[in-house]
Amino acid sequence: MIDGANVRKYRELMAVCDEWTFLNHAATSPITKPAREAMIAFLSDLCANAVANRARWLGQIREARVLAADLLHCSPQEIAFVKNTSEGISTIANGLNLSPVDNVVTTDIEFPTNIYPWMRFSPGGASLKFVQNTEGRVPFQDIEEATDDNTRVIALSSVEFSTGFRHDLRRIGEFCRERGIFFFVDGIQSVGALELDVKGCCISALSAASHKWLLGPQGTGILFVEERVLEEVEPTEVGWNTVENAEEYLEYRFAPKKDACKFECGSLNLVGIAGMAASVRLLLEVGIRNIENHIIQLTDQLCGGLEKKGYEIYSSREVGEKSGIVLFSSPTHPAEDLCRRLLEKKIITSVRYGRVRVSPHFYNTPEEMEKVIETLP
Numbered sequence: 001m002i003d004g005a006n007v008r009k010y011r012e013l014m015a016v017c018d019e020w021t022f023l024n025h026a027a028t029s030p031i032t033k034p035a036r037e038a039m040i041a042f043l044s045d046l047c048a049n050a051v052a053n054r055a056r057w058l059g060q061i062r063e064a065r066v067l068a069a070d071l072l073h074c075s076p077q078e079i080a081f082v083k084n085t086s087e088g089i090s091t092i093a094n095g096l097n098l099s100p101v102d103n104v105v106t107t108d109i110e111f112p113t114n115i116y117p118w119m120r121f122s123p124g125g126a127s128l129k130f131v132q133n134t135e136g137r138v139p140f141q142d143i144e145e146a147t148d149d150n151t152r153v154i155a156l157s158s159v160e161f162s163t164g165f166r167h168d169l170r171r172i173g174e175f176c177r178e179r180g181i182f183f184f185v186d187g188i189q190s191v192g193a194l195e196l197d198v199k200g201c202c203i204s205a206l207s208a209a210s211h212k213w214l215l216g217p218q219g220t221g222i223l224f225v226e227e228r229v230l231e232e233v234e235p236t237e238v239g240w241n242t243v244e245n246a247e248e249y250l251e252y253r254f255a256p257k258k259d260a261c262k263f264e265c266g267s268l269n270l271v272g273i274a275g276m277a278a279s280v281r282l283l284l285e286v287g288i289r290n291i292e293n294h295i296i297q298l299t300d301q302l303c304g305g306l307e308k309k310g311y312e313i314y315s316s317r318e319v320g321e322k323s324g325i326v327l328f329s330s331p332t333h334p335a336e337d338l339c340r341r342l343l344e345k346k347i348i349t350s351v352r353y354g355r356v357r358v359s360p361h362f363y364n365t366p367e368e369m370e371k372v373i374e375t376l377p
Helices: 004-011 033-049 054-072 085-095 140-146 169-179 227-232 270-286 288-308 335-344 366-375
Strands: 079-082 103-107 127-131 151-157 182-186 205-209 221-225 326-329 350-352 355-358
Touching: 033 054, 033 270, 054 079, 054 221, 054 270, 079 085, 085 182, 085 205, 085 221, 103 140, 127 140, 140 151, 140 169, 151 169, 169 182, 221 227, 270 288, 288 326, 288 366, 335 350, 335 355, 335 366
Parallel strands: 103 127, 103 151, 151 182, 182 205
Antiparallel strands: 079 221, 205 221, 326 355, 350 355
C-alpha cells in the first residue's frame, strides 16, 4: 500500500518534484535519483579504470536481466536488452519469416512503433488487418472476429497511448495460444505501472523501452521472447555477440545462442542498462501491484473531479480497462490552452488528438490531482 508517509519518501527520490508536478509519464519521464547515481557510478568507473572492472560490468548485466525477468514474471533467459521499443518490435517482425498468405491483426489506434515494422511486409509479405476502435475502446470480440485461418500474429499495445484503453491481455493471450497465433505486445505504456505477467497472459513476445513508466533513461529497453517460441524467431541483426562462445573471435562458427541473448548482436548500452536496472529495482521494492492500485486511485479521483466541472472523460473507466493514462476535453476550451494553463502552474501534461492527456505515477499525490482540477477553468 502507498500512503502519505511513503509517498513523501518516494518523492525524495524524484528530483523533478522539487520544481514540477509531473504528470506526463506516458511521454518521456524523469529518471529516478538511484538511476542517475548508478549511471554516474558506471561512467566514473569507466573514466577512472577503463575496462579493468569488466567482470563487474558483466555481473551488473546479469543482475539487470534478473530484475527485468522479475518485473515481467519470466526467466532471465527470456530477456534481451534493446535500445528502444521499436528495435524490439522490428526484431520480432523481421525474425518471424512472415509469408504473403499470413496476416497480422492490430488496431487503428496503435502508436506507429507497432505498425510500421509489420506494415513493411505488405504487399510482398503478410497483410495488416486493422480492428477499428469504438470511442477509444477495442472490445475483445472485435479482435476475435478479425482473425482467420491465416492470422499469424496479433500485435497490440498493452495500453493504447491515445485513449488509455487497457486490453485484456490474458483473454487475448489464451485465445492466441488455443489457435497457434503469435501474440506480440508493445508494453511501453504499462510496464512499470501495471501488473503484467507475460507467462500468465500467454504473451509470445513483448518490447518496452525504459524512458516512460520504468523511469529510466532513453536508449535502452527490454525485449521478452518466450522460450517456447525462441526458435521460431530468427535473429536478423547479427554480430559477434549473437553466437555461442562469442569471445572465441577467430572461430567464425555461426551458432546463435539458445536464449534471448541471441538478439543482442553487439556491445550493450551499459550505462543505460545500469540506470534502468536501478529504477526497476526501486519499482519492485515499492511493488507493482501497489503502484497500479495507487495510479488507479489517482486517475479515479482526477476523473471524478473533472466530470463535476463539466469535462468529458475519453478514457474508459470500466474495471479492467483503466490504466495510468487519462484523456479529457472541454466543450469550450481547446486542449492546447488547457495544457498551457497547467504548465503555467508548473504542471506538466500533454495533448493528444485534441485532448489533454494526464499520466501520474506512484510518487504523485491526491493533492496534485486536486491541483490539476482547481487549475482548470
